[in-house]
Amino acid sequence: MTLAVILAPLLALCVVARGMGFLPVLGAVTAAAMLLDRQEPLQEFGAACVVLFSVLPVWFVSRYQDDGARERSGPAVPFLALGLMIILQLATGTPAAMGNASGHGGAAYLPAGLCVALAGLVAVTCRQAMVWQWAGLLVCVDGVMLSGVIENQIMVVGVTALAGCVVALLGGMCVHRVMLRVTVAPAQGKAGVEHPSARPGGFELGDIDPAGPEPRSLGPESVVAPRIWTEAEAAADDEEPLPRPEKTDQKTASSTVKPEPSIEQAEASEGALRRKRLLDAEAAFSGDERDEEAGLPKAEAEMDTLAPHTESSEKTSADADPRGTVHSDDDADDDADPEDTERASPSAIKEHPPEKRDVRQDVEPDTDQAEAEEPAPEPLTPEMIARDVWLRGYLTERGRDV
Amino acid sequence: MTHDLTWGWFFACLLALALQTGVLVLAAPWFSGWVNRLTGRLTGERRFPAGGRWQDSHHQFRRQGLRLRGDGLSGLACRGALILAVFAACMTPVFTLVPAGFPAPGFFLLCAALVGASLLLGLPLVVQGGTATLAGYTALLADALLLPALVPVLVMAGGQDFSVFLAHLRLLSPAGEGAPFVLMGVALFLVTAWKGRLAGEDLQGQLSGADRALWMLAADCVQLVWITLAGDVAWAGSLALPGDGGAEPWLAQCLAGGAFWVAKLSVAALLLAGTHLMVLTYQRRARVRLAAVFLLGLLAWQVAYAGQSGPQTGNKTASMQDEQESAWRDDGATP
Numbered sequence: 001m002t003l004a005v006i007l008a009p010l011l012a013l014c015v016v017a018r019g020m021g022f023l024p025v026l027g028a029v030t031a032a033a034m035l036l037d038r039q040e041p042l043q044e045f046g047a048a049c050v051v052l053f054s055v056l057p058v059w060f061v062s063r064y065q066d067d068g069a070r071e072r073s074g075p076a077v078p079f080l081a082l083g084l085m086i087i088l089q090l091a092t093g094t095p096a097a098m099g100n101a102s103g104h105g106g107a108a109y110l111p112a113g114l115c116v117a118l119a120g121l122v123a124v125t126c127r128q129a130m131v132w133q134w135a136g137l138l139v140c141v142d143g144v145m146l147s148g149v150i151e152n153q154i155m156v157v158g159v160t161a162l163a164g165c166v167v168a169l170l171g172g173m174c175v176h177r178v179m180l181r182v183t184v185a186p187a188q189g190k191a192g193v194e195h196p197s198a199r200p201g202g203f204e205l206g207d208i209d210p211a212g213p214e215p216r217s218l219g220p221e222s223v224v225a226p227r228i229w230t231e232a233e234a235a236a237d238d239e240e241p242l243p244r245p246e247k248t249d250q251k252t253a254s255s256t257v258k259p260e261p262s263i264e265q266a267e268a269s270e271g272a273l274r275r276k277r278l279l280d281a282e283a284a285f286s287g288d289e290r291d292e293e294a295g296l297p298k299a300e301a302e303m304d305t306l307a308p309h310t311e312s313s314e315k316t317s318a319d320a321d322p323r324g325t326v327h328s329d330d331d332a333d334d335d336a337d338p339e340d341t342e343r344a345s346p347s348a349i350k351e352h353p354p355e356k357r358d359v360r361q362d363v364e365p366d367t368d369q370a371e372a373e374e375p376a377p378e379p380l381t382p383e384m385i386a387r388d389v390w391l392r393g394y395l396t397e398r399g400r401d402v
Numbered sequence: 403m404t405h406d407l408t409w410g411w412f413f414a415c416l417l418a419l420a421l422q423t424g425v426l427v428l429a430a431p432w433f434s435g436w437v438n439r440l441t442g443r444l445t446g447e448r449r450f451p452a453g454g455r456w457q458d459s460h461h462q463f464r465r466q467g468l469r470l471r472g473d474g475l476s477g478l479a480c481r482g483a484l485i486l487a488v489f490a491a492c493m494t495p496v497f498t499l500v501p502a503g504f505p506a507p508g509f510f511l512l513c514a515a516l517v518g519a520s521l522l523l524g525l526p527l528v529v530q531g532g533t534a535t536l537a538g539y540t541a542l543l544a545d546a547l548l549l550p551a552l553v554p555v556l557v558m559a560g561g562q563d564f565s566v567f568l569a570h571l572r573l574l575s576p577a578g579e580g581a582p583f584v585l586m587g588v589a590l591f592l593v594t595a596w597k598g599r600l601a602g603e604d605l606q607g608q609l610s611g612a613d614r615a616l617w618m619l620a621a622d623c624v625q626l627v628w629i630t631l632a633g634d635v636a637w638a639g640s641l642a643l644p645g646d647g648g649a650e651p652w653l654a655q656c657l658a659g660g661a662f663w664v665a666k667l668s669v670a671a672l673l674l675a676g677t678h679l680m681v682l683t684y685q686r687r688a689r690v691r692l693a694a695v696f697l698l699g700l701l702a703w704q705v706a707y708a709g710q711s712g713p714q715t716g717n718k719t720a721s722m723q724d725e726q727e728s729a730w731r732d733d734g735a736t737p
Contacts, residue, residue: 003576006581006705075690086701
C-alpha cells in the first residue's frame with residue numbers, strides 16, 4: 001500500500017473529469033506504483049508498457065487540432081466513477097471479503113488497478129468525444145495492467161500489453177483519419193517552421209472579416225498565379241539570352257558608381273516593407289505564411305527594379321531570378337507603384353499586355369516559385385480542401401455561438 | 403504517550419498555541435493574496451501582489467462604513483465569524499502537537515467551529531437583501547450541508563482528541579501505511595477548493611468599513627485553517643510532539659515543522675489556483691464540492707478501514723486508557 005496506489009485512482013478520476021491531459025501523469029504514477037511494489041522483470045515490463053501507452057497517445061494527439069466536439073455529459077460523470085469505486089471497494093476491501101483473499105491481512109487495501117479500470121470504463125461509456133473515449137480505453141489498459149502486475153499474473157500482463165497495443169494503434173488511426181493536423185502544410189520550408197507553432201489551428205474572430213473567411217489558398221491570386229507563372233516562365237525562357245550581355249554592361253557601369261547602393265537599398269527595403277504590409281492586409285489570415293516567406297525574394301526582386309545597377313543586388317538575384325532583370329530592362333521606367341495597384345486588383349492582370357504580365361510575375365511568381373519548388377503545391381492537396389471545408393463549418397459555428 | 407505533564411511543558415504548550423494562532427491569523431491574508439496572484443498568473447492576468455490583500459483589509463478597517471439596512475446584524479455576524487475562525491485557528495496544530503494531558507479539542511468541534519464561521523460569513527448577504535440574496539441562501543445551504551458531507555472524515559478521526567489522532571498518524575509514513583489519510587487530507591482540502599473567490603467577491607461587495615475588513619480576515623482565516631488541517635492529516639509526520647526528548651529537540655522539530663508547513667502551503671496554493679481555473683456556476687460548484695468531499699471521505703474511510711479495523715480499536719482503547727490515566731494523574735495531582 002503506497003501513496004502511488006492511492007493517487008492512481010484519483011488521477012484516473014481526473015482523466016474522467018478533465019480529459020486526456022492527465023493521462024501521462026497517471027501513467028507515471030501507475031508505473032511508480034508497480035515499481036514500488038516489487039522490482040522484478042514483470043514489474044519493469046509492466047511499468048514500461050504503461051508509460052508508453054500513456055505518453056505516446058497524448059503526444060500523438062497533440063499533433064492534431066482540437067476537433068471541438070461538444071460534450072453533452074455533465075460534471076456528474078466523475079462522481080459516478082467515484083461512487084462505483086466505493087462500491088467496488090465495499091465489495092473487495094471489507095474484512096469479510098479479505099478473509100478469503102490471501103496476503104492482504106491487516107493492511108490497508110485498495111484494489112487500485114480495478115478502480116482505475118472502472119474509471120476508464122466510465123469515461124468510455126459516458127463521454128462522447130472520441131479522444132476522451134480513447135483516453136478512457138487507455139486508462140482501462142493501465143488499470144488492468146496495474147492489477148495484473150500487483151497480483152503477479154504474467155498472462156494478464158501479456159494480454160493487456162497486446163490489447164494496449166491494439167487500442168493505441170486503432171485509436172491513433174481513428175485520430176489520424178478524423179482529426180486535422182496542426183501543421184497544415186509541412187512543405188512550407190523555412191516559414192513553415194515558425195508559423196504553425198505561433199498559430200496552432202485556432203483562429204481569432206478578430207482577424208476574420210465579417211463576410212466570412214476567404215478559403216485558404218483559393219483566392220484569386222493563387223488560382224491565377226500558377227498559370228501566369230508558367231506563361232511567364234516560357235516568356236522568360238524565350239528572352240533568356242537577351243539580358244546577359246546587358247547585365248555585364250550594368251556590372252561594369254555599377255562598379256563605377258559605389259556610394260549609391262546603400263541609399264538605394266534602404267529605399268528598396270522601405271518599398272518591400274510597404275508592400276509586405278499591403279500584402280498582409282490583403283490576405284487577411286490565410287496568406288501570412290506565404291508572405292513571410294516571400295518577403296526576402298520579393299525584396300531582392302525589388303532591388304532589381306529599383307536599383308538595377310547595384311552590383312550586390314545583381315549578384316544575389318542574377319542566378320535565381322533572371323526574369324527580374326528582364327523586367328528591369330523592359331520596364332526600367334516603371335517603378336514599384338504600378339505593381340502594387342496590379343496586385344491589389346488581380347483581375348486586371350488578364351487584360352494587361354504580356355510585358356505587364358512580366359511586371360506581375362516578378363513579384364508574384366517568386367512566392368509561387370518558392371512554393372512550386374516544394375513537392376506539395378498548396379491549392380491542390382486534398383488536405384487543404386478538407387481543412388477549408390472544416391474551417392468554414394467551424395467558424396460559422398463559432399460565429400453562431402458568439 | 404505516558405508523558406508527565408509538568409508546569410514547564412504546560413506553559414510551553416500555551417506559548418506554542420498562542421504562537422500558532424497568531425501565525426495562522428496573520429498569514430491568512432498573505433496566503434489568500436498569494437493564491438489570488440497565482441491564479442492570475444495561471445490565467446494570464448495581472449493581479450495585486452500577495453501583500454495587497456492584507457493592505458486591503460487594513461485599509462477597509464480604518465474606513466467609515468455606510469449604514470445600510472441590516473448592517474447591525476451583519477456586523478455582528480462578521481464579528482462572530484472572526485471569533486469562531488480564530489477559535490478554530492487556536493485548535494489547529496501548525497507545527498506542534500500538544501502532549502497527552504493537555505486539554506485538546508476533538509476533530510468534530512474543530513469542524514463545527516469552521517462550518518459555523520462559514521455560515522456566519524454567508525449571513526450578511528441574506529440579511530442585506532438585494533440581488534445577491536439567492537447566492538447567499540445557496541452559500542448558507544452549501545455550508546450547512548458541509549457537516550453531513552464530512553461525516554466519513556469525522557468517523558475516521560473518531561471521538562478521540564485531534565492531537566492524539568495526529569500523534570497516531572505521526573508514526574505512519576504518508577507514502578506507505580498512512581496513504582489513506584492522504585486521501586482524507588485531499589477530502590479536507592476539497593472543502594475549500596471550490597469555495598471560490600467569485601462567491602467571496604460577491605459577498606463582501608455588500609459590506610463596508612470595518613465589517614468588510616473583519617469579513618475578509620475571517621474568510622481568509624477559515625480558508626487557511628482548512629488547508630492547514632488538510633496538510634496536518636495528509637502528513638502528520640512534520641508536526642513536533644513535545645515530550646519525546648527534551649525541550650531542545652522539540653524546538654528543533656518546531657522549526658522544521660514550520661518550514662514544512664510553508665512547503666505544504668505552497669503546494670496547496672498551487673492546487674487551489676488550479677481548481678480556480680475550473681469554470682463552474684455557483685450552484686454547480688457547491689454540488690461538486692459536497693459530492694467530492696463526501697465520496698472521497700468515504701473512499702478514504704473504506705481504504706483505511708481494513709488497516710484500521712484491527713489495530714485502531716486497540717489504539718483507541720489504549721489512548722482512552724492513556725487519557726484516563728492522565729486524568730487520574732491530574733486528579734491525583736490537583737488535590
